[in-house]
Amino acid sequence: MTKLLEVRDLKVYYHTPSGPVRAVDGVSFEVEKGEYFGLVGESGCGKTTLSRAILRLLPPRCEIVSGSIWLKGQELTNMSEKKLRSLRWNEMAFIPQSAMNSLDPVVRVGEQIVEAISAHRRVSKQEGAQQAAALFEMVGLDPRRTTDFPHQFSGGMRQRALIAMAMALNPDLVVADEPTTALDVIVKDQILFRIDQVQRRMGKSLFLVTHDISVVAENCDRVAVMYAGKIMEYAGTQSLLERPYHPYTLGLKNAFPSIEGPLHDLISIPGTPPDLAQPPSGCRFHPRCPFATSRCEEEEPPLMEVETEHFSACHYPERANEFRVLVRDAELWKKKREVSQNVN
Numbered sequence: 001m002t003k004l005l006e007v008r009d010l011k012v013y014y015h016t017p018s019g020p021v022r023a024v025d026g027v028s029f030e031v032e033k034g035e036y037f038g039l040v041g042e043s044g045c046g047k048t049t050l051s052r053a054i055l056r057l058l059p060p061r062c063e064i065v066s067g068s069i070w071l072k073g074q075e076l077t078n079m080s081e082k083k084l085r086s087l088r089w090n091e092m093a094f095i096p097q098s099a100m101n102s103l104d105p106v107v108r109v110g111e112q113i114v115e116a117i118s119a120h121r122r123v124s125k126q127e128g129a130q131q132a133a134a135l136f137e138m139v140g141l142d143p144r145r146t147t148d149f150p151h152q153f154s155g156g157m158r159q160r161a162l163i164a165m166a167m168a169l170n171p172d173l174v175v176a177d178e179p180t181t182a183l184d185v186i187v188k189d190q191i192l193f194r195i196d197q198v199q200r201r202m203g204k205s206l207f208l209v210t211h212d213i214s215v216v217a218e219n220c221d222r223v224a225v226m227y228a229g230k231i232m233e234y235a236g237t238q239s240l241l242e243r244p245y246h247p248y249t250l251g252l253k254n255a256f257p258s259i260e261g262p263l264h265d266l267i268s269i270p271g272t273p274p275d276l277a278q279p280p281s282g283c284r285f286h287p288r289c290p291f292a293t294s295r296c297e298e299e300e301p302p303l304m305e306v307e308t309e310h311f312s313a314c315h316y317p318e319r320a321n322e323f324r325v326l327v328r329d330a331e332l333w334k335k336k337r338e339v340s341q342n343v344n
Contacts, residue, residue, distance in 0.1 A: 002032065002033040003030050003031075003032060003033070003070075004031050004032060004033045004035070004071070004072060004172060004173055004205050005030065005031040005054070005069070005070070005071055005173060005205070005207070006030050006068075006069070006070040007027060007028055007029050007030070007054070007067070007068070007069050007070075008028050008067055008068045008069075008070075009026050009027070009028055009066065009067040009068070010024055010026070010027045010028070010050070010053065010064065010066075010067035010068070010069065011024060011025055011026055011027075011064070011065040011066045011067050012024035012046075012049050012050070012053045012058065012062065012063070012064050012065065013062070013063065013065050014049075014061060014062045015061045015062070015063070016061070016277065018277060019277055020065075020277070021276045021277045022229050022276045022277075022279060023046040023049040023050075023062070023229055023276055024046045024049050024050050024053060024229050025046075025228075025229035025230055025276075025279075026067075026229075026230060027046075027050060027067075027226075027229075027230065027231050028231070028303070029224055029231065029234060031173070031205050031207055032205070033172070033203075033205060034203045034204065034205060035205050035206075035221050035222065036196075036199070036205070036206045036208060036219055036220045036221045036222075037205070037206070037207050037208070037220060037221065037222050037223070037224070038208045038209075038210065038215070038216030038219070038220030038222070038223035038224070038237070039051070039207065039208070039209045039210070039223070039224050039226055040210055040211065040212070040213055040216050040223060040224070040225055040226070040252070041211065041225060041226035041227055041252075042211060042227070042273055043211060044273050044276075045226045045227050045228060045229065045273055046226060046228070046229040046276070047177070047209045047211075047226055048097075048177055048178075048209065049062065050209075050226070051094075051175050051177045051207065051209045052094075052177075053069070054069055054071075054076075054092070054175055054207065055088060055092060055094050055175060056076060056077075056079070056081075056084050057094065064077050071087070071091065071092060071172075071173065072091065072172065074087075086120070089116055089119070089120055089166075089168065089169045089171060090120050090169050090171060091171050091172050091173065092171050092172065092173040092174070092175065093165075093166035093167070093168075093169070093171040093173070093174050093175070094166065094174075094175050094176075094177070095159075095162050095163055095166045095174060095175070095176040095177065095179045095195075096162065096177055097177050097178035097179065097181040098181070102162055103150040103158060103161065103162070104150070105149065105150050105151060106149070107149075108146070108147050108148065108149055109145070109146060109148060109149065109150060109153065109161050110129060110132040110133070110136075110146025110147060112165065113128075113131075113132040113135060113146070113161075113164060113165050113168055114128035114129060114131070114132050116165055116168050116169070117131055117132075117168050117169065120169055121169070129146070131168070132146045132164075132168075133146055135164035135165075135167060135168060136161075136164055138164065138167070138198060139160040139161075139163050139164045139167075139194045139198065140160060140190070140194055141157060141160050141161065141164070145157075155183055155187070156183055156187035156190065156191060159179060159180070159183065159187075159191050160191065160194060162179075163179070163191070163194060163195055163198070167198055167202075170202060170204075171204065172204055172205060173204070173205045173206075173207065174195075174199065174204065174205070174206050174207070175207045175209070176195065176206060176207065176208050176209065177209045178209055178210055178211070179191060179192075179195065179208075180192060180210075180215070188215075192215065192218070192219055195219075196219060206219075206220075208220060212256075213241075213252055213253065213256050214256060216237060217237060217241055220237050221236065221237060222234065222235065222236050222237060223235070223237050223240055225240070225246065225248060225249045225252065227248050227273065227284060227285055228273055228274050228276060228279055228284035228285070229276055229279070229284070230284060230313065231303060231311075231313065232246045232248045232249065232285065232312070232313050232314075233245060233246040233248070233249050233310075233311065233312045233313065233314075234310075234311050235307070235309060235310035235311065236309060236310070239307065239309075239310050240310070241253070243307070243310075243320070243324075244320075244324070245306050245310070245312035245314060245317050245320045246285075246312045246313065246314045247285065247289045247290070247291050247314065247323055247327070248269075248285045248288075248289070250323060250324065250327040251267075251269040251288075251327065251333075252269070254266065254267040254268075254269075254327060254328070254333075255267065255268050255269065265330065267328075267330050267333050268333070269288055269333070270288055270333055270334075270336050271287060271288040274287065280297075281297060281298060281300075282295075282296050282297045282298050282299055282300055283296045283297075283299075283300060283301050283313070283314070283315070284300075288336065289336070290326075290327075290332045290333055290335070290336040291316070291319070291323060291326075293315075295315055296315060299315070301313045301314055301315045304317065306320070
């Protein structure tokens with residue numbers, strides 16, 4: 001397959017009075033043309049910062065410190081803002097997680113889509129309105145609603161409108177940051193169905209950011225698991241979910257219900273993600289990992305290929321089968337929680 005997006009050793013820090021916050025700290029991955037790539041992890045692990053870094057839409061006091069981002073052979077980290085503006089919407093687009101805050105409340109929704117189109121292409125007002133109506137129809141909205149204001153739409157309708165806006169110029173890559181946040185399960189399924197229907201039909205790539213493993217299981221070809229600014233594991237979705245190697249991935253799976261197999265209680269991962277202004281030494285997951293050793297506390301594990309196209313950042317890939325069995329023991333995690341509390 002052809003590489004569309006390549007991220008190499010990317011570091012993105014927030015600058016604060018007390019020092020840098022290492023939100024993204026040495027991340028590497030690739031997205032192929034036509035591929036759906038999922039990024040999953042807990043809140044605060046750096047997913048949103050990474051997604052915004054790809055589009056160079058970082059907030060103040062946040063910058064790309066080092067590394068590279070390549071889109072269709074073009075390096076984005078040192079590209080001028082003028083050139084970036086020509087790429088956004090045309091070759092890469094963004095679906096944010098907050099639909100209400102992303103639409104101008106005093107401008108009709110259709111006009112906002114036309115504005116995005118006309119910023120890059122010469123279209124008449126009538127042509128723009130026709131394109132907006134066609135995009136509404138494509139995402140399952142009544143074309144007559146293009147003349148409505150955002151407050152006249154439900155949350156799910158606003159999210160569909162943002163999808164329509166992202167697709168307006170037929171970009172090669174769409175970055176979707178938690179596109180179904182705060183939506184009920186039925187509307188969530190409808191939104192993801194519309195994204196899939198549009199992207200697959202056009203043969204485009206999707207970079208989907210979420211905290212929900214079930215979303216990537218249903219929608220993504222490959223998935224990366226992110227924790228504390230780093231990629232812990234990534235592989236084909238089926239491989240990662242059926243044969244996870246990293247204890248953090250195993251812990252995430254424990255915390256999500258399954259409709260298959262016997263009933264069992266969900267097991268949460270003890271503790272919370274670390275402060276990225278002062279991340280722990282060694283493996284960043286070791287304070288919460290029930291299998292951590294002194295080596296994990298002192299030495300950071302590299303991201304290694306443990307199976308064909310399956311990568312994990314754990315010192316003990318040879319113990320993966322053992323971990324997959326032991327991780328189901330709630331007492332193991334309970335003991336780790338008690339140890340963590342005593343240390344704190």
